[in-house]
Amino acid sequence: MGYLEEKKLEDEYIMHTFGRKPVQLVRGSGMSVWDDAGNEYLDFIAGIGVNSLGHCHPALVQALQEQENRLIHVSNYYYIEGRGHLAQRISDLINLKEPEDAEHWQTFFANSGAEANECAIKLVRLYARKRAADPTAPCDKRVIVTLQRSFHGRTLATLAATAQPVKQEVFQPLPDGFIATPPNDVAALQQLFDQMGSKICGVLIEPVQGESGVYPCTQEFLSQARLLTEQADALLMFDEVQCGIYRCGTYPFGFQHFDVMPDIIAMAKGIGGGVPMGACAARAHVSQAFEPGEHGSTFGGSNLAVAAANCVLSTIPQDGIAENVTRVGAYLADKLAELPHVKEVRGLGLMRAAEFDESVDAPALVLAALDEGLLLNAVGPHTLRFLPPLICTQEDVDVLAARLVELL
Numbered sequence: 528m529g530y531l532e533e534k535k536l537e538d539e540y541i542m543h544t545f546g547r548k549p550v551q552l553v554r555g556s557g558m559s560v561w562d563d564a565g566n567e568y569l570d571f572i573a574g575i576g577v578n579s580l581g582h583c584h585p586a587l588v589q590a591l592q593e594q595e596n597r598l599i600h601v602s603n604y605y606y607i608e609g610r611g612h613l614a615q616r617i618s619d620l621i622n623l624k625e626p627e628d629a630e631h632w633q634t635f636f637a638n639s640g641a642e643a644n645e646c647a648i649k650l651v652r653l654y655a656r657k658r659a660a661d662p663t664a665p666c667d668k669r670v671i672v673t674l675q676r677s678f679h680g681r682t683l684a685t686l687a688a689t690a691q692p693v694k695q696e697v698f699q700p701l702p703d704g705f706i707a708t709p710p711n712d713v714a715a716l717q718q719l720f721d722q723m724g725s726k727i728c729g730v731l732i733e734p735v736q737g738e739s740g741v742y743p744c745t746q747e748f749l750s751q752a753r754l755l756t757e758q759a760d761a762l763l764m765f766d767e768v769q770c771g772i773y774r775c776g777t778y779p780f781g782f783q784h785f786d787v788m789p790d791i792i793a794m795a796k797g798i799g800g801g802v803p804m805g806a807c808a809a810r811a812h813v814s815q816a817f818e819p820g821e822h823g824s825t826f827g828g829s830n831l832a833v834a835a836a837n838c839v840l841s842t843i844p845q846d847g848i849a850e851n852v853t854r855v856g857a858y859l860a861d862k863l864a865e866l867p868h869v870k871e872v873r874g875l876g877l878m879r880a881a882e883f884d885e886s887v888d889a890p891a892l893v894l895a896a897l898d899e900g901l902l903l904n905a906v907g908p909h910t911l912r913f914l915p916p917l918i919c920t921q922e923d924v925d926v927l928a929a930r931l932v933e934l935l
């Protein structure tokens with residue numbers, strides 16, 4: 528079906544929750560995708576940071592085909608081949624940077640970033656409650672601190688955690704028990720703990736805020752969050768849905784760039800390379816708060832998603848992809864900084880934003896770039912965000928930069 532027919536049907540029968548670009552993508556390979564008319568695009572958004580190995584990586588296609596031919600889904604009532612190994616792998620990756628302090632991490636598998644965060648939110652509340660003097664009584668220690676400008680998902684609880692009033696307003700009332708503090712403001716965080724530390728059960732932070740425009744946290748702020756949560760007998764949760772799975776280069780997780788270990792980590796996006804998977808990992812003494820029946824998912828950690836994630840997490844180290852992210856990410860940052868009208872370039876690895884002056888209309892630039900064979904993404908009126916596949920090369924960045932110079 529061609530683009531126009533597809534558009535007509537989708538406009539009529541699909542809920543209008545996204546403003547879609549006028550193109551239907553039907554095929555992909557590596558950094559490129561093609562529309563139904565045969566036009567090629569270099570993809571600098573990668574399904575919103577999902578296609579970590581690029582489009583249709585042969586290893587991922589093979590892993591999926593093999594799994595599809597054997598078993599697609601059986602549910603969490605049963606053991607699933609390769610899932611224990613995947614969870615062990617996640618535990619090892621979390622411990623990678625500080626093997627001498629290695630801890631045992633346990634994972635819950637879900638299907639999306641929002642669900643990974645839902646699990647973290649439920650777990651942190653349950654953990655506080657089960658540690659209370661009377662675990663059967665209502666628990667006072669249930670406030671979760673989040674950061675202004677954050678994004679944690681679109682479900683009601685994750686929307687409540689997403690401290691962006693414009694996104695929340697029309698859906699009130701939202702679940703309560705969330706309080707937002709300004710990012711990187713150590714004094715404000717300290718003040719919050721001084722005022723209500725005994726009520727705080729956890730702090731939820733994106734080490735690099737993604738949706739709001741790629742804003743990394745400072746080392747000082749994350750260290751302080753670690754210290755204050757420890758002192759208040761609360762847990763530190765990192766939302767690594769966007770900045771995790773080698774997106775920031777060198778290490779598997781964004782937080783490993785800051786030398787601060789959390790207690791709970793939510794991840795999703797790149798872990799399945801395009802197959803839906805979310806995961807919430809927690810230190811074992813925390814995760815053991817869950818008992819059978821207290822959390823679950825029909826599809827979470829199903830055979831197909833497990834096969835995909837095992838393939839992604841083994842291919843990235845084998846193919847030197849982490850090093851590629853670091854090298855090409857730095858190159859991308861330099862090239863973006865040289866563009867006309869750029870005021871600031873932010874981010875780590877292949878998670879970058881370019882902030883332009885007010886003469887640049889970023890959404891209009893994204894549309895114009897389609898005609899030049901580029902898939903781009905605007906996260907503000909003057910801000911572009913770049914989340915290409917982790918296999919992006921310097922030559923790809925050169926093409927991007929040359930076309931952007933023309934467009935600007």
Ligand SMILES: Cc1ncc(COP(=O)(O)O)c(C=O)c1O
Pocket residue numbers: 575638639640641642644678679680681733737738766767768769770795796
């Ligand atoms: C940091 C972060 N957390 C959570 C989410 C929600 O993930 P999903 O759309 O898979 O539910 C996103 C999505 O962009 C995200 O960037």
